[in-house]
Amino acid sequence: MLDSILESLRVVALPTKTDFRSIKVREVALIEGPKGWGEFSPFVEYEPTECIPWLVSAVEAATLTPPEILRSQIAVNATMPAINGKDEIAEVLSWFPGCTTVKIKVGADLKDDLARIATVCDLAPTAKVRIDVNGMWSIGKATQAIHAIYDICNLEYVEQPCSTLEDLRELKKRVGIPVLIAGDEVVRKVGNPMEVDLHDAIDILLLKVAPLGGIKKSLEIAAHHGKPVVVSSALDSAVGISYGLQLAASLPSLDYACGVGTGALLSADVATLPIVGGMMKVNSVAPDRDRMKEYAISPERFDWWRARVRETWEAGAKDWILREGWTW
Numbered sequence: 001m002l003d004s005i006l007e008s009l010r011v012v013a014l015p016t017k018t019d020f021r022s023i024k025v026r027e028v029a030l031i032e033g034p035k036g037w038g039e040f041s042p043f044v045e046y047e048p049t050e051c052i053p054w055l056v057s058a059v060e061a062a063t064l065t066p067p068e069i070l071r072s073q074i075a076v077n078a079t080m081p082a083i084n085g086k087d088e089i090a091e092v093l094s095w096f097p098g099c100t101t102v103k104i105k106v107g108a109d110l111k112d113d114l115a116r117i118a119t120v121c122d123l124a125p126t127a128k129v130r131i132d133v134n135g136m137w138s139i140g141k142a143t144q145a146i147h148a149i150y151d152i153c154n155l156e157y158v159e160q161p162c163s164t165l166e167d168l169r170e171l172k173k174r175v176g177i178p179v180l181i182a183g184d185e186v187v188r189k190v191g192n193p194m195e196v197d198l199h200d201a202i203d204i205l206l207l208k209v210a211p212l213g214g215i216k217k218s219l220e221i222a223a224h225h226g227k228p229v230v231v232s233s234a235l236d237s238a239v240g241i242s243y244g245l246q247l248a249a250s251l252p253s254l255d256y257a258c259g260v261g262t263g264a265l266l267s268a269d270v271a272t273l274p275i276v277g278g279m280m281k282v283n284s285v286a287p288d289r290d291r292m293k294e295y296a297i298s299p300e301r302f303d304w305w306r307a308r309v310r311e312t313w314e315a316g317a318k319d320w321i322l323r324e325g326w327t328w
């Protein structure tokens with residue numbers, strides 16, 4: 001199967017509109033199998049072991065019939081990077097037409113964070129706000145920050161305020177206001193997401209299809225933990241986003257807007273997946289050949305990605321895929 005994967009491999013470098021995650025160009029590998037296209041786009045600093053579920057997800061998309069879809073469109077949130085100028089914030093909001101929930105990146109500096117949240121609420125006074133801290137706060141800092149934020153906006157939930165489950169559990173005890181906590185890294189960055197005990201630590205589970213190893217695995221994780229779910233993306237191309245949308249559409253229940261509108265942060269993409277009235281249609285997409293050519297990566301970077309696919313395969317993706325019995 002590795003030969004087929006490598007034969008179909010295309011890699012693009014997509015420019016971003018802002019330096020979200022300090023990234024100005026998003027490199028994305030795409031593969032085409034018997035059932036369609038899959039995306040393999042772990043961030044470039046990830047080691048092969050961390051890339052394994054990303055490759056499994058791409059191969060699943062390329063080789064399996066898509067899951068049964070329970071909804072045809074998905075409500076999405078706007079995603080606000082850690083920027084502070086009022087004009088820039090207004091511009092980013094305009095990329096998410098009709099979205100009534102805004103996810104705001106915070107954590108580096110509380111003063112800047114509060115200013116950013118206040119500006120968003122000023123520009124979108126009826127919006128629900130969810131903040132993503134990426135585990136950057138201590139319990140004490142989180143308690144102080146959550147109180148300050150709770151006072152200035154319509155706070156829906158706080159994503160990963162502290163990095164460990166122990167700290168999240170302690171924070172929930174201490175915070176003293178009815179705030180919902182969502183877990184992302186505590187599930188996504190652990191060896192086995194089925195083994196973590198989320199009890200009393202988080203209220204909402206973030207699912208990202210690629211880093212969790214595909215739709216089948218993500219559905220298993222959701223069923224196992226039995227928490228409300230928010231599907232999110234990782235600055236994927238339209239191919240990866242469409243897979244996240246298919247996951248969101250196949251979940252038995254979905255109570256929150258999903259964070260799969262991040263394609264709006266790219267200034268070019270391999271296919272078009274627009275946000276209309278705060279919603280995205282659930283479609284499997286094929287990348288446009290001309291756009292893949294236009295944004296094709298340099299030959300040196302292509303060789304790097306080819307080697308990366310091979311390394312990830314050998315590091316454990318092969319065993320996982322053979323165990324699943326998927327054929328190409």
Ligand SMILES: [Mg+2]
Binds near residue numbers: 132134160184185
């Ligand atoms: Mg997150």
